[in-house]
Amino acid sequence: MRALRISLVLFIVLGGLFVLADRVAVGFAEDEAAGRIKSTEGLADTPDVSIGGFPFLTQVVAGELDDVKIGIKDYEAPTGGTGSAAGTIRIDDLDAEMHGVSFSGDYSSATAGSATGTASISYAELLKAANSEPKEIGFGFSARVTGLSDGGNGKIKVAVAVTPPGTKSSQTISVLSSVAVSGDTVKVHADSLPTLAVKLAEGRIRSITDFQQKIEQLPGGVKLDKVEAAPDGVEISVKGSDVRLVG
Structure with a gap:
């Protein structure tokens, strides 16, 4: 009976250590991915990156993440044209959810099998x-x-x-x-x-x-899908496949 109790305690401790290690690893990966996306897209601010699914480490071993959410604020999207005719439009919030994200071991490249999301543009813009x-x-x-x-x-x-x-x-x-x-x-x-x-x-x-x-060149190559009027501006649905996040 005592051996069973000891085994149970060891299982709980090891399980806790695994969860701790998993959360530390996912936090590092989120920070690393956010920095890479900022550099790849030329963003002024670091985006929010959240990696879903548990445990994270088993997804790393498999080389594919189930779910990655990305949030970008004040994104300046090109509006076409060249020279003096070139311009941008500010997207207040661009939120995307990526599925089936395959990546390299050093996070230098990452591609999502599919992506959906929303983008909001104010009426003033x-x-x-x-x-x-x-x-x-x-x-x-x-x-x-x-x-x-x-x-x-x-x-x-x-x-x-x-x-x-x-x-x-x-x-x-x-x-x-x-x-x-x-x-x-x-x-x-x-x-x-x-x-x-x-x-x-x-x-x-x-x-x-x-x-x-x-509205051109959205992050990762996602495309406009639908749009509707909202109280403070227009809400645009975006989607894409084989979306390049990094690299």
Whole structure:
């Protein structure tokens, strides 16, 4: 009986030591991976990396991690163009969950079999893609987009300032718009056009109300999937396969 008790105590102690060693190892791996991702993606700040699954050490032996979560704040995504036309758009929060992550022994390379995640862009940031400078739309009328906000039911409310001919005072009208993803581009399209004092060509009005924002080179090569309006901005779903995390 005494031998059984001793064996039980030893089992508990060894088990505790294994768990401790496993947690120390996973903490080291998370820090190492975060540093590598920061360097690979050229990030200003170190991302949050969380490695799931237990025990971690058996996953290391197998050479593949079940689940890795990555969080990046204030990511500047390229918007296409070259030279003076090149620009970026700030993604406030980019969170991705990677599955089936294979890696090298020194963590110098890591690739996820699949990835899903979300990216959030504020309305103030998305507004930069809209026509915020006054533009002639016909018969002396000019218009520009002055603000974006949540329109409810998955719609974006687009505030448009319209200035009649011969005056400097403008009237602000609101347009409910749908938002969708097409390839690497987020597109905002007015569901219906505002009624003005005169009948203007639809194309001229849509040159103000409708706009789009290209988003390129997301970390690891993940792609835009879906987008919807949210209270503080747009929430974008991203996904990818054979996503390169490091190397």
